[in-house]
Amino acid sequence: MNDVFLKACRGEAVPYTPVWIMRQAGRYLQQYQAVRRKVDFLTLCKTPELAAEVTIQPVDILGVDAAILFSDILIPVEAMGMELEFIDSRGPVLSPPVRDEDSLNRLSVPDPEEKTGFVMQTIRILRKELQDRVPLIGFSGAPFTTATYMIEGGTSKNFLNTKKMIFRSPELYAALMEKITRTITAYLKAQIEAGAQAVQLFDTWGGIFSPADFREYALPYVTGIISELRGWLESRNAGHVPVIYYVGETGGLLEEIRSCGADVYGIDWRINLDDAARRLGSDAVVQGNLDPAALFLPRHGIEGRVRDILGRASSARGHIFNLGHGVLPETPPENVIALVEMVHHLSGE
């Protein structure tokens, strides 16, 4: 089994730097587009055989060192009782937005097998089909980022409804976050039981906070989930399942983030990895952080950036190569293939 990714997560010595790509199963691959022509996005997420198929595509095509479950961070939110649609021009739409006690009370903490059994089924199929070629990463949105979609009713520019709730109705916000946190914790446990060998928490919008607000309104819920997962794994003698915590626009927040107890910190491209490693502490394992747009560079330009990132990452305890955000839809697939080869080759394979 290729366990280079899991070893790197644990900070152990590895023969080369493992690499996977956020959104590696996606629109930039014609093989993915072929599947999507048959079903819409939500149906794809909810059809285990198809979700497993597109999850495996980048393992075959790119040669990455990990597979990541094909799904969406809003799947558990729909299971809580919100209506979810994906509209091409607007992105995800959740209705009705959660902005008062009534709309909060209508939401439940779902049983993950009962309400999102298709996710666990996808994971079980994947473990069988991957046959230990590479480890499988499960994932969830982190509580704060999940909450922004629920409060705004979708994506947002200023996140003003979210911040208004936090600043004017902190008890309502806390009650919502408590419900989300319980949902996500159960959801991640179910993924691990089904076979996920690592999990990533996406806090894409965590960077909209000042450091103090991030520490108060986003971080404790992440810390809570990680600590609950660790205790649960220990009580079952289930071994170590690494947790990766990714925050968008981490620049000002690294000193806060390092207390959450994650095994790996996902870093966006706006900060140099050596700077990030120094601020996180020398025992941190980092994941990242090529600008997704850099995959539009000519080949030698990409190589220069890969060398730079590998060099800077050498000051961290461990490194998993990735982009700083999801791969962009128009990205030339041959450049992604070349990127994976470069990372492997230049880091020592």
Place this chain on the structure above:
Amino acid sequence: MNDVFLKACRGEAVPYTPVWIMRQAGRYLQQYQAVRRKVDFLTLCKTPELAAEVTIQPVDILGVDAAILFSDILIPVEAMGMELEFIDSRGPVLSPPVRDEDSLNRLSVPDPEEKTGFVMQTIRILRKELQDRVPLIGFSGAPFTTATYMIEGGTSKNFLNTKKMIFRSPELYAALMEKITRTITAYLKAQIEAGAQAVQLFDTWGGIFSPADFREYALPYVTGIISELRGWLESRNAGHVPVIYYVGETGGLLEEIRSCGADVYGIDWRINLDDAARRLGSDAVVQGNLDPAALFLPRHGIEGRVRDILGRASSARGHIFNLGHGVLPETPPENVIALVEMVHHLSGE
């Protein structure tokens, strides 16, 4: 004359911390809305008497320590030869987008008095009407942020067209930036000649870059403008006109930014000011950095944040209080008035 703002820009001792608010003339004020009911946004920018009127409103209503010219960063772009419209649901639209040599060649470096004389006229009216009550700040978009609007044709999410041009046609990008930089330099000189007593360069989108790309593709043009302005002022014995450089999402970029030679660095709310001051260097004057959404807090919540920011700013050579980004449309004006009072009161007036 209230010269506390100008003294703080120069790092001199001040009796209290001066404060102004980005977008202080704007939709959150009913007095502004009253003017806007008569004319559309672009007409307002181009009618010196009205632009002067809304510029002065926040000086009267809020008691801020500086006025800032009411205008838009795309005004000089329209003068270069692009068509500019403001569409309510989409924001600014510039056409046709600049993506090849042809569209670049159609653009000129305009004479600022000839093509944007209404801006200089607004400044001359303002200096007369302000009667030295407070200094007047002129402004422009920084070259990179200006370029993103020209290349994307408006606002953007991923700035992919911009990055594609930079990564695939660096000569085209350099030629565009050269034209923009010459335009902005002449535009700022004209503003200073008309009476602007300080100028701010807005690089709102500078934070979309990795540190190395920011250093290569955004910063040199800013450094060039500042150095050109300094030489020009010196050759005319025109005294010192402070330059403020504001970059959105500065977190990972501060070590780069500090070389540009600005008098003051505008900092967004995503990083603590003491951290920013340390990374910029102890001789830096900082401006910022309250989260605009914090103006929706109850009064005591705002006060706590003001105290925190003033405390952190004490480690910088000087401090001008401001928000970390523009004031939001729905902000309660009474909270903005209270904010200005708090800053003055708590910092020593």
